[in-house]
Amino acid sequence: MSSKEHDPMDRSPLTVPSRTTSPENHAIPHGLPDGSRDVLADWAFFFDIDGTLLDIAETPEAVCVPDGLIHDLVHLSRKLDGALALVTGRSISFVDTLFPGALFPVAGLHGAERRDAAGRMSEIELTSDFLRAKDELKKRALSWPDILVEDKNAAIAVHYRQAPQYQHDMQMLMREIAAMAGPRWTLQNGKMVTELRPATSDKGRAVKAFMADAPFSARRPLVFGDDVTDEAMFKAANAAGGLSVKIGSPSETSAATLYMESPAILRSWISEIAQ
Ligand SMILES: O=P(O)(O)OC[C@H]1O[C@H](O[C@H]2O[C@H](CO)[C@@H](O)[C@H](O)[C@H]2O)[C@H](O)[C@@H](O)[C@@H]1O
Numbered sequence: 576m577s578s579k580e581h582d583p584m585d586r587s588p589l590t591v592p593s594r595t596t597s598p599e600n601h602a603i604p605h606g607l608p609d610g611s612r613d614v615l616a617d618w619a620f621f622f623d624i625d626g627t628l629l630d631i632a633e634t635p636e637a638v639c640v641p642d643g644l645i646h647d648l649v650h651l652s653r654k655l656d657g658a659l660a661l662v663t664g665r666s667i668s669f670v671d672t673l674f675p676g677a678l679f680p681v682a683g684l685h686g687a688e689r690r691d692a693a694g695r696m697s698e699i700e701l702t703s704d705f706l707r708a709k710d711e712l713k714k715r716a717l718s719w720p721d722i723l724v725e726d727k728n729a730a731i732a733v734h735y736r737q738a739p740q741y742q743h744d745m746q747m748l749m750r751e752i753a754a755m756a757g758p759r760w761t762l763q764n765g766k767m768v769t770e771l772r773p774a775t776s777d778k779g780r781a782v783k784a785f786m787a788d789a790p791f792s793a794r795r796p797l798v799f800g801d802d803v804t805d806e807a808m809f810k811a812a813n814a815a816g817g818l819s820v821k822i823g824s825p826s827e828t829s830a831a832t833l834y835m836e837s838p839a840i841l842r843s844w845i846s847e848i849a850q
């Protein structure tokens with residue numbers, strides 16, 4: 576079956592195509608492009624980072640970029656004539672520390688800040704209410720042991736991975752903090768995290784913004800994500816005639832049309848098509 580014939584209702588992880596040999600490559604869904612340049616010329620790739628390119632770690636700072644991943648992404652980007660972007664809840668400045676020297680196009684803070692393929696940056700203006708709300712959160716979070724606050728400048732996250740018993744308390748606290756910040760910020764739940772992020776954008780709008788310009792335009796979006804925040808880009812890719820791949824188990828509530836079991840399988844596939 577070619578990529579254009581993929582049945583979007585088929586949500587099962589499928590068997591390995593004959594081209595794959597690695598034992599990790601046992602669940603590459605049918606319909607994804609292979610590594611030939613003429614096939615890749617039709618596609619623009621968008622990758623979420625945490626839980627998609629990278630395995631989930633105990634804390635935000637503890638993530639590990641495996642050997643070879645940057646090299647493979649840079650090679651793949653070249654084969655795509657630059658039509659590869661990262662779309663993440665992280666800040667762009669943190670992404671650049673994870674992938675030093677690569678300077679990929681990036682949408683950070685769930686789409687609120689963006690560096691396009693020409694290197695132009697769009698950022699968010701902070702309000703005094705938001706700054707006060709961040710200070711209040713940092714003070715109040717100290718009352719709970721093992722709760723981590725991640726200040727991302729125009730967004731702030733409270734992590735309860737090491738104290739999951741406080742999930743409800745943290746969600747209640749973040750509602751109060753969101754009310755203090757005002758309507759320009761909104762709540763975003765994720766994996767063991769609740770965040771306050773700019774309300775002006777989301778990952779779907781970020782993908783659409785990339786797709787409006789070269790080298791992304793005139794291609795089909797192929798998006799990879801693992802979490803609630805990625806649903807907006809799954810829908811954007813589907814609506815634009817592209818494909819959406821969720822890393823993890825098939826889910827009735829996801830708009831993703833394809834599934835891959837783990838970041839390791841995704842990385843292995845990237846390595847293969849980047850050659
Ligand atoms: O959109 P993403 O690239 O997936 O980023 C989403 C959030 O990821 C990070 O938190 C998550 O990953 C951490 C490291 O594996 C993990 O410890 C945490 O529990 C997860 O929620 C990041 O810290 C957030 O800023 C991102 O928004």
Ligand SMILES: [Mg+2]
Pocket residue numbers: 623624625626627800801802
């Ligand atoms: Mg993710």
